[in-house]
Amino acid sequence: MSDPARHVTVDRDKETGVAVVTLDRPDKHNAITLGMARRLSEIWRGFRYEDEVRAIVVTGAGGRAFCTGVDRTAVAGLPQPASPYTIDDPLIAIGPKANDLWKPVIAAVEGMACGGAFYLLGEAEFLVAGEGAEFFDPHVTYGMVSAFETIHMAQKMPFGEVARMALTGTAERISARRAYETGLVSELTARGGALAAAREAAAVVAASPTEAVQGTVRALWSAKEAARAQALAHAPHLVTLGNLPPERQAGLFTRRSGAHRLR
Template sequence: MQLQRILYDVDEHVATITINRPERLNATDDLTRTELGWAWGQVRDDPDVRVAIITGAGDRAFSAGQDIKATASGGIRNKVPGSRLHHGVWKPVICALNGMVVGGGLHQVADADLIIAADHAELIDTHLAVGNVFALEPAVLLRRMPLSMVMQLALMAKDGRISAQRAYDIGLVNEVVPGERLQQRTREIALSIAALSPATTQTSVKAMWTSLDVGLHAANDVAYRYVLQHQMTHPDYREGMVAFAEKREPRWTVE
């Protein structure tokens, strides 16, 4: 695929997706969403990929969300959100917030497994200010942060922005680092995850996200089903314990 709006690279089992429209603050138009969908399909289907990083070009914005100017002139033809959960990706995803994230850009934040933020990053929502309903992003954000903070984003618009440090304080962001350290630190984490059993990691990620769809007792049943199936059918379950007992690096099965 000839990419025009994003960059896609795979190195040492880590795929890096970069929204590459710094002149538009990495805003997403129809083509951007199409290319993001392609990239998530690559992450999902490529056995060489074990972890994915999503970030933005430059240091001003991760993504300004929907390209309002493009939408105002031509409407929206591609309405599929370009984030991992919408494409069935269960490989670990790290969101590297290199700047402000606005509106539709919050999809990527909401759907990530880990979020590493530059110290100047901030979250903003302007859906209501431009006549759009703020609902899709909160569907997941409400499972990750307090209702009051999601309401702040929605109702206070630019005045309700949440700093990287505040996002860390409420448990949404995992780490806040200096801007110049963001990509290096994110890659360090990605490489450490890539060294784990791919099958065990993906099953764990899927089990945790799936458990959010149901109540507590049903979640326990879901989790136990994934655990039991993996223990009974996958060789990495025994290999991990044998390697530990033998004081050697595990030899994971890559499928």
């Protein structure tokens, strides 16, 4: 059995106070297994007790992908409640805010970031991306409702941009340049430069008094917290009512090509 700790690594720099959390499953585009999901939750909650960690960078290994969401083979056959008003979402607690962590988190994105990756990106304070980064949401293409993902990204992107991304599915991908132009990405680097730039920004943040930094993070999130919480409360039944049955989803995965248009 695969060891989830091996696929999510943490590097702590005591001098700068910056920790780097890396999804380390590059052969699978850093797709998240159930074990990795549990490990991420443990890491975020653990950081609450590590005073020496004052800022965090989250990234993906390999350069081809930040993360492509949940590993479908890992959740195949996962039982779900019969009620349309609830769902056991394996990614529900993979982000820092879902684990009550209010230390600043910066995402460093190279390659693909799609679907379930938005649970992490949506709970980061800001994003740094390399020129080769691409953002897309494949859910509707495969007969699935994009609910949690769109709610998370609606905090980061203009409404029209997140709507187009969600509704065009795999047909379009948002380039790093376009993401920077619309505000999803705060800094655009040369290909392969996102992690270094994110670490540098995190070190600047970590150098300020931690109480002031965390208070500012909490204040920023309070500006949208009520609307976000209300929207997320609707997500479970939107997913359970709108998703195609698993066997029909599997058929769409088999038939659909990977062709896409970049914008």
